[in-house]
Amino acid sequence: MKRLERILSNKTKSYYDWIIILGGTNDLAYNKNADKIFNEGLKLIYNMVLKNTRLAVMTVIENGHYLPEHKQDKERRTLNTMIKNFAENYEDKKRICLIDLDKKIPYHSMKDINQRKAIWDDPIHLKATGYDQMAKFIFEKLYKKIKQ
Numbered sequence: 001m002k003r004l005e006r007i008l009s010n011k012t013k014s015y016y017d018w019i020i021i022l023g024g025t026n027d028l029a030y031n032k033n034a035d036k037i038f039n040e041g042l043k044l045i046y047n048m049v050l051k052n053t054r055l056a057v058m059t060v061i062e063n064g065h066y067l068p069e070h071k072q073d074k075e076r077r078t079l080n081t082m083i084k085n086f087a088e089n090y091e092d093k094k095r096i097c098l099i100d101l102d103k104k105i106p107y108h109s110m111k112d113i114n115q116r117k118a119i120w121d122d123p124i125h126l127k128a129t130g131y132d133q134m135a136k137f138i139f140e141k142l143y144k145k146i147k148q
Contacts, residue, residue, distance in 0.1 A: 008052045019049045022058040024079050028072055034079035056088050056097040059103045062107035064123025097145040
């Protein structure tokens with residue numbers, strides 16, 4: 001958080017029109033619960049960013065390490081709900097953009113195994129084509145938001 005505070009200081013705040021945040025992935029991997037990740041981390045970061053600039057928040061994607069029934073995947077879904085609720089309930093809609101990666105880059109819910117093999121390198125990491133797909137989706141959502 002200190003690094004982000006420094007980046008957002010008065011000296012540099014005019015350099016950034018948007019800040020994009022994907023957070024919580026590693027916290028979930030270390031078995032932290034969604035409430036703690038969101039309320040003691042992401043929410044503080046989101047509010048810090050929104051004081052200075054506009055914010056794009058992203059949901060956490062599935063991975064092959066945890067089955068959908070697993071406690072950690074349930075925590076991931078809970079965290080995603082918290083992220084979505086924050087974005088949807090933020091009063092100034094022009095300053096926030098929700099990028100729902102979870103629905104765009106599935107793992108377990110992807111029915112086509114060949115498609116999964118094309119974008120996933122292993123159960124946790126995407127291939128270059130997967131990251132390209134992610135980048136394209138982020139661009140499309142932000143471009144649409146900026147053009148509103």
